[in-house]
Amino acid sequence: MQCPLPDADDTCVTLAHGGGGRLAWDLLEKVFLPALGDPNRHERHDGAVLDPAGAQVAFATDAHVVTPLFFPGGSIGHLAVCGTVNDLAMCGAEPRWLSTAFVLEEGLPMATLRRVLADMRTAADAAGVSIVTGDTKVVERGKADGLYVVTAGIGLVRAPAPVRPQAVKPGDAILLSGDLGRHGAAVLSIREGLEFEPAPLSDCQALHRPVLALLAAGVEVHCLRDCTRGGLTAALTEIARDGGVRLRIREAAIPVSPGVAAACELLGLDPLQLACEGRFIAFVPVAQVAAALAVLRADPVTAAAVPIGTVLALQAAGTVELETTLGVLRALELPAGEQLPRIC
């Protein structure tokens, strides 16, 4: 049996912080609530009561195990907020409330935890969402790499029709919100100690504002998908398969920054498969492309949005064709795994 004795100077997380005793209460009162708590909520109860005011709600969750915890342009804290905010945005919803669940490793410096929580708070405030409920567990040294964090979120659906792969129609245009692969390249560079010039920063950011602006402008958004694990390739192949459509994209139209291109060239990575945490694709009627691009380019988050392809007829459904810079068509396929494990 283990004896989870408290750490007298409270500089590190101990197993006792994960129990049902005084130290768990202290951790909640002195660390979590001051950092994350909504000052308008004082219930201290098992869950939060919320009022969606008659709207449909979107519900999403994301687990985060990125290593290292801090990387150029972000941290696991930013990522945990933006990941779930973006999943809600991809449902055509306005993100409102988040839950957080932490698995902390015994020995985690309290200062590291506070830094992660401060990043979560900053990201939540910037996105206009409240963190309303949570849970914390502690596991022994050697487990959990410092910490894992899972967020779940609720958003209020603002899209007038379902935004999903099944709503994609032949003839739709495919828009990409910006250049690819910054998050993957940033995590890779810090993890492997590589230096690229210019050094890529993660693109980790919340995407709901440009999405809500598209909806507010009356753009008929058929589907949205953020380009996270597996990058643009995964987003496109999943939508082709789930929506039962054939997609064609033009390689020359896809923006990649010089730093990311250099990293990919050096390491033999495909920028189309590199993870982003702040880029998405949108499927809209071709007649609304100009209107949609005008809306997106007015927001700094999506200022570099471009059309990259179209939805073809329903024959050969489930395939994605890439028209390469040489004018050759080739099938875009998912690899078996991931170029980089533990990327988010």
Add this chain to the structure above:
Amino acid sequence: MQCPLPDADDTCVTLAHGGGGRLAWDLLEKVFLPALGDPNRHERHDGAVLDPAGAQVAFATDAHVVTPLFFPGGSIGHLAVCGTVNDLAMCGAEPRWLSTAFVLEEGLPMATLRRVLADMRTAADAAGVSIVTGDTKVVERGKADGLYVVTAGIGLVRAPAPVRPQAVKPGDAILLSGDLGRHGAAVLSIREGLEFEPAPLSDCQALHRPVLALLAAGVEVHCLRDCTRGGLTAALTEIARDGGVRLRIREAAIPVSPGVAAACELLGLDPLQLACEGRFIAFVPVAQVAAALAVLRADPVTAAAVPIGTVLALQAAGTVELETTLGVLRALELPAGEQLPRIC
């Protein structure tokens, strides 16, 4: 750099199952969705869209790191569903939708994962909730003890007034839904290889039906709290503190089964601090005690419900007094940590 090669015979979880590629898709399509998916939902999108039909919603989350994964009377799968279902029930809500987020350890036998998922499905079906969205990450061997699972949930609020510590009133009766400590004793017995007679089974179960029955019967439920980490002691001291009340309970009124009593005696554990996963306390007006007990005793989940104490005047708020079997009053206090780490 690591090369997350797929396991050819697919008998174990690999790092590639956590990527954005084909194996991640396979894991979703062949393992997660058949086990957990709602057959009425086929969106395959970043989140689920739900309709609370105008109701207020309760929102809760729970991280589960229990070791071992399977224990007498339950598993991490049962626990992950019941934990969040019960947090929603404690808000006076009808649990409806769950999200699940998994952190899987590389090398986890696929058969173990399937068994956990089957347990989750059984528990969700029994509780009448749907698992509507999820996420999965994979971490390297040696981390995560097989798997960790985080659930979040949404319920529809059925209580006419807020159910929370701040609603507790002097004069309220405190009811306990059954005997204490079976979950803690069951996990301990399997973890330490101890045998008690009779062997305690975990009390892990969903609590929302008796709660909803109390509300339907018109019982004015002021507060509810399940006795998880820290047991009855944590539940009472937290409510005393957060509700600003003084509580008095009678030791002789608190049921403990012979198997749990034997385990506590042998190991020097306090049954009042032992974790339960299927017991709760309810604060109700003293005039409604008979009605509330009649409702609770009609449900097998709460058949052994008993009154254990009362809410005293507001002086000395934040304290809990235990009237011992010898008639002595002593203050019930939280220990610094937890008697048993990794209990849920």
